[in-house]
Amino acid sequence: MKIALIGYGKMGKAIEEIAIERGHSVNLKITSANLEDFNENKIQESDVAIEFTNPEVAYGNIKNCLNWHIPTVAGSTGWLEHKAEIEQLTKDTEGTFLYASNFSIGVNLFFELNKYLAKLMALHKEYEVSLEEIHHTAKKDAPSGTAITLGEQVMQFISEKKHWVNEPSANDSDLFIKSIRQDPAPGTHSITYHSEIDDIEIIHTAHSRKGFALGAVLAAEFIAQKKGIFQMSDVLGL
Numbered sequence: 001m002k003i004a005l006i007g008y009g010k011m012g013k014a015i016e017e018i019a020i021e022r023g024h025s026v027n028l029k030i031t032s033a034n035l036e037d038f039n040e041n042k043i044q045e046s047d048v049a050i051e052f053t054n055p056e057v058a059y060g061n062i063k064n065c066l067n068w069h070i071p072t073v074a075g076s077t078g079w080l081e082h083k084a085e086i087e088q089l090t091k092d093t094e095g096t097f098l099y100a101s102n103f104s105i106g107v108n109l110f111f112e113l114n115k116y117l118a119k120l121m122a123l124h125k126e127y128e129v130s131l132e133e134i135h136h137t138a139k140k141d142a143p144s145g146t147a148i149t150l151g152e153q154v155m156q157f158i159s160e161k162k163h164w165v166n167e168p169s170a171n172d173s174d175l176f177i178k179s180i181r182q183d184p185a186p187g188t189h190s191i192t193y194h195s196e197i198d199d200i201e202i203i204h205t206a207h208s209r210k211g212f213a214l215g216a217v218l219a220a221e222f223i224a225q226k227k228g229i230f231q232m233s234d235v236l237g238l
Contacts, residue, residue, distance in 0.1 A: 004046035014213035071096035077145030101145030103215030
């Protein structure tokens with residue numbers, strides 16, 4: 001499989017390493033220094049595109065890939081106000097698109113655990129739920145896409161919570177997601193249910209980018225010959 005990497009920072013390099021280990025090739029690497037190579041002719045040589053850039057350019061990059069009929073795996077966060085539009089474009093072009101706020105296999109298992117715990121806790125109103133995420137200071141968006149996904153999952157079951165907020169709130173319907181930026185930070189997400197009697201907490205901590213990179217390559221392998229809109233739960237059979 002030939003992969004186009006849209007974004008060749010630390011994550012892009014980690015994806016390339018895993019892709020080559022798994023017998024694939026990276027035939028196109030797009031950075032801010034060679035944007036002229038991000039065009040329809042060049043990308044047609046690729047079987048799939050993996051997009052890991054930043055919130056400012058991710059939406060345009062994804063839109064271009066879909067308009068050029070390239071199956072696209074998107075890992076950038078901070079652009080999700082356009083997600084419905086991208087999904088409609090995927091349908092209109094009969095294309096292929098997979099977005100994940102986090103590609104780590106462990107995190108996607110953690111998502112399932114989070115939903116199950118929220119379902120259990122929904123009947124126990126004495127517990128107050130909150131989330132916390134810790135990342136390196138170079139991360140531009142807050143809260144993280146993973147934290148937003150976790151928060152949305154909690155709100156599916158804890159009906160009292162209507163909106164997530166990134167600052168402490170006196171409104172009982174707000175779900176507080178605390179964002180901490182510090183170096184070094186491996187990437188940690190935690191969900192805590194607090195009561196006067198006790199706390200229940202689940203935590204996921206990433207030790208390296210390797211898990212994210214592997215998940216992105218697995219996603220690319222999964223969608224390369226398919227049409228439609230997919231999630232990591234489809235890739236992992238969850």
